[in-house]
Amino acid sequence: MPESWWLAEEAPPLRSSRLDDPVDVAIVGAGVTGCSCALTLARGGLRLRVYEARTVASGASGRNGGFALRGGAPLYDRARAQLGVERARLLWAFTERALAQMAELAGDAFRPEGSLRLAADAGERSELEAEFAALREDGFAAEWLDELPEPLAGRFFGAIRHPGDGALQPARWVRRLAAHAAEAGAEIREHSRVEDVEALPAERVVVATDGYGGDLVPELARVVGPVRGQVIVTEPLPERLFPCPHYSRYGYDYWHQPPDRRLVLGGRRDTTLEAEFTAEEATSPQVQAALESFARELVGFTPVVEARWAGIWGRTPDEYPLVGPLPGQDRVWVATGYSGHGNVLGFACGDLVARALLGESSPELELFDPARLL
Ligand SMILES: Cc1cc2nc3c(=O)[nH]c(=O)nc-3n(C[C@H](O)[C@H](O)[C@H](O)COP(=O)(O)OP(=O)(O)OC[C@H]3O[C@@H](n4cnc5c(N)ncnc54)[C@H](O)[C@@H]3O)c2cc1C
Structure with a gap:
């Protein structure tokens, strides 16, 4: 049984260049954030290298539910109460623009279904x-x-x-993004775990590890906690009942059917809520049983499960990401902590960091300043 249905699709060969040391920017993590940052930096003419411990999209970016939603993890009215109207509006508009860019870059990996x-x-x-x-x-x-x-x-x-929302084949999308970045001149080094950010031969470093950061940056580990999400994919159903992303119970349940009519269904984290605050990337029998039973309730019979997997995302105390330089440092930047809502926001924030490193000032950067929590 494949681990992530999305990652089981064969990855096209990645034609990445080899750059001499030192580079201008080293990015840690080749998920959607790292690859988006790499694309903008490479197009902006910087020499950069992405270090990925496993392979492109092997973290949450290739293991998620495939929902491409605008906004942040909190509902819009809550964001308005927390951030104020103008800043909430800025954040939502920022992700709507990102969705439009994703539609241009992703090809058949993105379906604009709402x-x-x-x-x-x-x-x-x-x-x-x-x-x-x-x-x-x-x-x-x-x-x-x-x-x-x-x-x-x-x-x-x-x-x-x-x-304006949509559905992704997320691994295909991020692999495509990596290919765009490599074509623009980025070096992407898979199977290269970074143990020490200080030792990287680069003028600037961007840490884009979301829930997989561990204690690579000890300050971050205190405010970005790992959360495990689990997903199943069934055999094709007789009908396409759910032709766009559906979600309920504040995101504890989410499901959709790609055009092949398989049911992709995730969530039910609240079955064993405390146990899911973990970095252990493994499915659990309790949550898997709850997902299967919810699938049965939705479709009226017990479909065969063809794939099941787990992934980890990073959660911050206020559920907004941390994007920007670590306080008191100009060398190490972070883009992390999307709180389970990183498919669009991660793409947008990777680009945001890159534009800042290229010297552009963007009002959105202030929304996510790491100094608010660190
Ligand atoms: C089950 C699940 C369902 C989800 N569903 C959705 C959804 O439907 N919609 C949505 O918007 N969001 C969803 N999310 C969240 C979303 O997937 C993430 O927020 C997003 O993918 C984060 O992307 P990223 O690039 O920041 O991090 P990741 O994709 O996690 O990438 C981080 C990468 O860093 C690498 N890495 C870590 N440490 C090191 C190191 N020391 N050296 C080198 N490399 C390192 C990892 O191997 C990994 O590839 C879900 C997440 C999960 C787990």
């Missing part, structure tokens, strides 16, 4: 109503659905459709 955020009960419905009102008030596209099609009707109590 997404459905569903209310599992009356409490969640009133929270979605508040988010919907806030989005509309601030001029963002969103649709409210009371009438839901089968098999959602009766199980869910309203939904927001986010029309």
Whole structure:
């Protein structure tokens, strides 16, 4: 049984150059963040090398649910309360622009299908109503659905459709991004674990390890905690019931069907919530059983599971990422801690760091300043 269904797709050969030392920038981690940063830096004319402990996209970027959603981990109305209207708006618009760029770069790895955020009960419905009102008030596209099609009707109590979102084959997408970066001149070194950031032969370092950072940067380990997510993929179902990303219970349940009609379903972390705050990249029988039982509830029979896997993401205390230089240092920059919402935000933040290193100032950088937590 393949580990990640996405990673089981054969990776095209990566034609990466070899650069002499020292380089301008060393990036640690070849997930979506590191590869996005590499692409912008290489296109900007810098000499850079990406160090990846395993292979491109082998971390959360090739193990996630494949949801490409705008915004951050908190709901929009909460972000407004936490950040203020202007900064929340800035963050959401930043990710909408990133989605548009992803659509251009990703080819068939991205499907612009929108997404459905569903209310599992009356409490969640009133929270979605508040988010919907806030989005509309601030001029963002969103649709409210009371009438839901089968098999959602009766199980869910309203939904927001986010029309600009989409679905990814995430490993294909990030491998493609790495290929674009390599074509632009980046060196991507797989199977190269970095043990000591200080020893890297580079003027600047970008740490893009999200939940896999361990204690590579001890300050970060204190504020970016590992969280495990688990996913299953079933045999193709008779019908395509869920043609766009669906999620509910604040992201504890998420599922969709790519065009091959397989059901991709993840979450149920709350089955053993405390045990899932771990960096151990292994499935657990309890969460797997809960995912299978939810699949059965959704489709009315027990589909054969063809792949199951786990991945790790990094969570910050306020659920916004940390992006920028480590306080008091100009050499080491970080882009991490997307709190389970990094497919679009990671792409956007990798690019944001690169633009800052190329000398461009962007208002979004202040939103994610690591100094707020470190
Ligand atoms: C099960 C699961 C489901 C998810 N679902 C979604 C979703 O549907 N939508 C969404 O937006 N987000 C989702 N996420 C979160 C999202 O996948 C991540 O936030 C995003 O992929 C982070 O990308 P990244 O490049 O920052 O980190 P990663 O993709 O984790 O990449 C970090 C890389 O760093 C490498 N590395 C670590 N330490 C070192 C070292 N010392 N030296 C060299 N390399 C090192 C790792 O091998 C890894 O490849 C999910 C995550 C998981 C685990």
